[in-house]
Amino acid sequence: MNIIVFDLEWNQMEKRFLKEDSPTLFEIIEIGAIKLNKDWAIESRFSSLIKPQIYPRLNRITENLIHIHMKELKNQLPFPSVYKSFSNFCGEDFLFATWGSLDLLELQRNMAYYHLPPLGTGPIPFLDVQKLYSIAKSDGKSRITLEHAVEELELEKDIPFHRAFSDAYYTAKVLQAIQSEELLKMVSYDTFHLPHTKKEEIKVRFPGYEKYITREFAEKTDIMHDREVASTRCYICHKNIKKKLRFECFNGKHYTSIAYCPEHGYFRYKVRLKKTEKGTYYGVKTAKQIPFEDYLKYKEEREKLRALRKQKKKVYKSNSSK
Numbered sequence: 035m036n037i038i039v040f041d042l043e044w045n046q047m048e049k050r051f052l053k054e055d056s057p058t059l060f061e062i063i064e065i066g067a068i069k070l071n072k073d074w075a076i077e078s079r080f081s082s083l084i085k086p087q088i089y090p091r092l093n094r095i096t097e098n099l100i101h102i103h104m105k106e107l108k109n110q111l112p113f114p115s116v117y118k119s120f121s122n123f124c125g126e127d128f129l130f131a132t133w134g135s136l137d138l139l140e141l142q143r144n145m146a147y148y149h150l151p152p153l154g155t156g157p158i159p160f161l162d163v164q165k166l167y168s169i170a171k172s173d174g175k176s177r178i179t180l181e182h183a184v185e186e187l188e189l190e191k192d193i194p195f196h197r198a199f200s201d202a203y204y205t206a207k208v209l210q211a212i213q214s215e216e217l218l219k220m221v222s223y224d225t226f227h228l229p230h231t232k233k234e235e236i237k238v239r240f241p242g243y244e245k246y247i248t249r250e251f252a253e254k255t256d257i258m259h260d261r262e263v264a265s266t267r268c269y270i271c272h273k274n275i276k277k278k279l280r281f282e283c284f285n286g287k288h289y290t291s292i293a294y295c296p297e298h299g300y301f302r303y304k305v306r307l308k309k310t311e312k313g314t315y316y317g318v319k320t321a322k323q324i325p326f327e328d329y330l331k332y333k334e335e336r337e338k339l340r341a342l343r344k345q346k347k348k349v350y351k352s353n354s355s356k
């Protein structure tokens with residue numbers, strides 16, 4: 035399998051030039067990519083500017099950052115043609131890699147705008163090199179810029195930044211520097227297209243945790259009523275295990291639960307409720323093995339939150355009865 039490391043440059047008109055019915059899309063004006071083979075070596079390169087069809091002028095910030103002018107873009111091919119060449123360049127058996135998660139999302143938004151066939155039937159796996167860099171070199175949570183990573187790794191800055199090809203090239207260089215078989219398994223999922231059916235839902239096991247992306251739901255409240263979402267299963271022995279703390283939500287965003295497997299210990303489940311651009315909902319559930327001490331901490335915190343909630347209710351009731 036090859037890895038297609040790509041980067042995009044896009045444009046959106048300044049607000050004062052936008053009409054009421056203007057689409058709120060970042061229009062892609064350049065695609066740059068590097069193909070890495072299974073030995074992580076550069077096999078081929080792709081670079082193309084794109085003739086804008088949506089916004090007739092460039093945002094000044096874009097123009098200054100990437101040093102491209104409209105005059106230059108007007109002689110290029112439009113997005114659907116360039117995308118076709120890019121798709122041919124990618125081939126059949128590949129995994130996308132990008133710095134951060136925005137590029138794959140914007141690529142798909144532009145594809146949808148031109149009614150091009152989607153990349154797949156559901157969420158698209160990809161390597162988020164910015165995240166992988168943090169996992170390899172830092173705490174896995176912090177995020178730094180591509181340029182900063184290139185400096186930290188003391189890679190040669192042989193071409194200027196902020197053009198699609200150069201940023202794809204540096205992202206590929208970073209990936210080469212941190213590559214490992216383990217890292218290759220740490221895929222992220224782009225959820226521009228969600229699973230349509232129960233069968234298409236995504237469940238992946240990572241070192242130390244499991245991730246589950248549900249299908250689309252019409253109502254937010256439907257998610258926690260789904261049997262699979264509300265279940266607590268040990269992802270090691272696959273048995274349904276007993277809840278120690280039932281699913282509860284204290285912040286309006288996610289539900290947590292803790293369950294205990296007699297064989298494999300404590301597990302924490304977290305369900306994040308997410309809204310799509312269409313106004314539908316889906317859930318991302320993670321299950322993580324935790325030590326007994328963490329269970330105690332969760333238990334204590336929950337008791338505090340519950341007391342706080344009770345108190346708030348009391349205040350509300352006494353205020354509304356006045």
Ligand SMILES: [Zn+2]
Pocket residue numbers: 268269270271272273295296297298299
């Ligand atoms: Zn178990």
